[in-house]
Amino acid sequence: GAGVSQSPSNKVTEKGKDVELRCDPISGHTALYWYRQSLGQGLEFLIYFQGNSAPDKSGLPSDRFSAERTGGSVSTLTIQRTQQEDSAVYLCASSLVVHEQFFGPGTRLTVL
Amino acid sequence: GQQVMQIPQYQHVQEGEDFTTYCNSSTTLSNIQWYKQRPGGHPVFLIQLVKSGEVKKQKRLTFQFGEAKKNSSLHITATQTTDVGTYFCAGNGGSNYKLTFGKGTLLTVNP
DSSP: OOOOEEEOSEEEEOTTOOEEEEEEOOTTOOEEEEEEEOTTOOOEEEEEEETTEEEEOTTOOSTTEEEEEOTTSOEEEEEOSOOGGGOEEEEEEEESSSSOOEEOOOEEEEEO | OOOEEEEOSEEEEETTOOEEEEEEESSOOSEEEEEEEOTTSOOEEEEEEOSTTOEEEETTEEEEEOTTSSEEEEEESSOOGGGOEEEEEEEEOSSSSOEEEOOOEEEEEEO
């Protein structure tokens, strides 16, 4: 069956531009997570969705970061006025609440 | 907040040698999960441990959850080149959703 998909796979942007990253979770998974992984680092939690609501946004690094989820399915992570320190791989995962998380392939964001 | 420490950060072994990575949480965990990330890939779930003192095996991999549910280990017997990758532990502190990931242990295997 289809796994978690993310698009684009790679995104190169200029400092100050806005970017949108998309995640399509596994059908039926009510929980959706966004993580950020910098080179050689662990996974930094950004935000969690249960259905369309985001009860935990505590990991968002700044108010330039926002995310939404519609129809209990697709999620978009938006980064406004990108900075070089935003360069990382952004991973999306979905799960059935506190069970194993299924990760997508990630979006590699490079801010020049 | 909850912190999960993982050691070592890197481990290089000769094929056939054993490997162990250790995970320690600053708080008691409800459960702990282990993930493997191959180079260039994304994390893939390996196992979840729930009970105090639990030991689970998957072929050459042995996972343990400490009695106090604050630490865990992953041991690989007789490593193979296919074991190469970063192994992450991820602790759940009692919420019904949030995992705190360790920084991972990068395993390289010399054939």
